[in-house]
Amino acid sequence: MNDFPLPVRAERSNPLARVFDELIDFCRARSMFMLHYCTGCGAIELPPAMTSRFDMERLGIQPMVTPRQADILLITGYVSIKTLKRVILTYEQMGSPKYVIGICSCTVNGGMYWQSYATAKKLNEYLPVDVYIAGCMPRPEAVIEGLRKLMGEIKAGRANSWERYFREYDRYLAAQQNLFGPNWQTPTDIIGEARDYQLYGPGTEGRHTELLQQHQVPLQPLRMTLHSDVEKSS
Amino acid sequence: MSTTHLLIELVLMPLVAFVVGLAMLLMLRKIGARLQRRVGPPLLQPLFDVIKLYSKRTQVSHGLLHEAGIVVAVGAYVAIETLVPVPGMNGIAEKGGLILLSYLMMVPSLGLALGVGQCANPNGSIGLSRAMTAMLAYDIPFMLVVFGVAWQFQTTNLVELVAVQQAGGIATWGIVENPLLAIAGLFGLQAMLGKQPFEIYVAPAEIATGPMVEMGGKFLGGLFVMQSFQFYTAGVLYTTMFLGGGENWFTFLIKIFVVVAIPLSVAFMFPRYRTEDMVRLVWKWPVILALLGLVVAVQ
Numbered sequence A: 001m002n003d004f005p006l007p008v009r010a011e012r013s014n015p016l017a018r019v020f021d022e023l024i025d026f027c028r029a030r031s032m033f034m035l036h037y038c039t040g041c042g043a044i045e046l047p048p049a050m051t052s053r054f055d056m057e058r059l060g061i062q063p064m065v066t067p068r069q070a071d072i073l074l075i076t077g078y079v080s081i082k083t084l085k086r087v088i089l090t091y092e093q094m095g096s097p098k099y100v101i102g103i104c105s106c107t108v109n110g111g112m113y114w115q116s117y118a119t120a121k122k123l124n125e126y127l128p129v130d131v132y133i134a135g136c137m138p139r140p141e142a143v144i145e146g147l148r149k150l151m152g153e154i155k156a157g158r159a160n161s162w163e164r165y166f167r168e169y170d171r172y173l174a175a176q177q178n179l180f181g182p183n184w185q186t187p188t189d190i191i192g193e194a195r196d197y198q199l200y201g202p203g204t205e206g207r208h209t210e211l212l213q214q215h216q217v218p219l220q221p222l223r224m225t226l227h228s229d230v231e232k233s234s
Numbered sequence B: 001m002s003t004t005h006l007l008i009e010l011v012l013m014p015l016v017a018f019v020v021g022l023a024m025l026l027m028l029r030k031i032g033a034r035l036q037r038r039v040g041p042p043l044l045q046p047l048f049d050v051i052k053l054y055s056k057r058t059q060v061s062h063g064l065l066h067e068a069g070i071v072v073a074v075g076a077y078v079a080i081e082t083l084v085p086v087p088g089m090n091g092i093a094e095k096g097g098l099i100l101l102s103y104l105m106m107v108p109s110l111g112l113a114l115g116v117g118q119c120a121n122p123n124g125s126i127g128l129s130r131a132m133t134a135m136l137a138y139d140i141p142f143m144l145v146v147f148g149v150a151w152q153f154q155t156t157n158l159v160e161l162v163a164v165q166q167a168g169g170i171a172t173w174g175i176v177e178n179p180l181l182a183i184a185g186l187f188g189l190q191a192m193l194g195k196q197p198f199e200i201y202v203a204p205a206e207i208a209t210g211p212m213v214e215m216g217g218k219f220l221g222g223l224f225v226m227q228s229f230q231f232y233t234a235g236v237l238y239t240t241m242f243l244g245g246g247e248n249w250f251t252f253l254i255k256i257f258v259v260v261a262i263p264l265s266v267a268f269m270f271p272r273y274r275t276e277d278m279v280r281l282v283w284k285w286p287v288i289l290a291l292l293g294l295v296v297a298v299q
């Protein structure tokens, strides 16, 4: 399923701590807030999965509206290059542990947009994807099956691939720069976060993060102007 | 009452409120699911949600006030819970009363305002200005209702209020003695809980849940806790003012769940009003009803 094997969480020796970890993992599995970034045609299969016919809420899955509140990022179809930028911005704003689900064949390998110049092919190169649900498009049953699979992985403590985005940031950034050009930059300071949360790995920094730091412009709040002000100043 | 007894009550009252409030959150989602012909979430879903939110590894904070705001919001409700009498426990309700409560109930919104202000998200600011407008709208009928009840029973003390109603039986309940005030109160409750058609400041599809837009992890967990307290407080306050409080926990729980179920069921049948429509509506009908009820109470 994944190009790279998943890192497995080390079990703590204290039995109480282990019980605690398991409780937390259980709650994480039973309560998943999802943010659906409806990129392609696959989004059409989500409403039936959520409403009365299949009712995702009985599994504890409910939609949320902002990245800060969400645990799962659902990518429901082909991602054009312009969309991918927004997907990455959204992903970086989510609080960890976070999971990405690629619905539709287009997220696996480009699908029928393989020859398109404007479509990103493998989502897994730009973001750590936890579960792929193939199909053009997958039925709601398949979507729920995929979510159940993710649930099982979380419960077993194996769904740690979000850590990879911090530990191997350089590799993901390389793919992103390759696609968007060397000037690509996002508002989230991934390296700083990796340091802060002890997720700094040997692959966090490298050639590509150096390139990023060379041209990085510090973020500044946008100046708020009314329309008439703009006209006057120009 | 001994000091230890009081201390135990002060700890126990918010705890009970939290547990019952979580059950009310579940009820909210169950009612929604049933009305949409779904099964709905499992029994412990609100608990799973809260534990999950607090166990997030990266907690995105926007600064000190962001964190303090949530503490103020939840802390104010913890204080409120010790001021509302429940069967067998009065806490410090004797010392408080309706007037203090109606002030304290504004504090959570102000705490939220502090926190959201620092997030600097335009959606949050819009949501906040709407929340304050909503507060302005429902506080007028709410204060009229509180004043009417206080006049009717000649006391602002919640413990006395319950005692009077329980001594006289159903005939002396606020809802029988002054149904106009009770209806106005129910109307105000809908607006106070921020449920449709008055859901102007959450509005997920329009301003991305307004004040909650930047809240993730423990912040959202804090807001979940706050909402469970809010449901509980609304139910208990209404029951105390109009339904004779609780003789025992069994009848008390039935009463507060029924009271809270009414606005929650109404919510799923309505879309949302615009802000100015809400203000117009809430300043018109519940205020008229409450004023009429006040006339009845004074005579």
Ligand code: SF4
Pocket: A040, A041, A042, A076, A077, A078, A103, A104, A105, A106, A107, A111, A112, A135, A136, A137
């Ligand atoms: S896999 Fe098929 S349905 Fe899904 S986005 Fe691609 S073309 Fe559309």
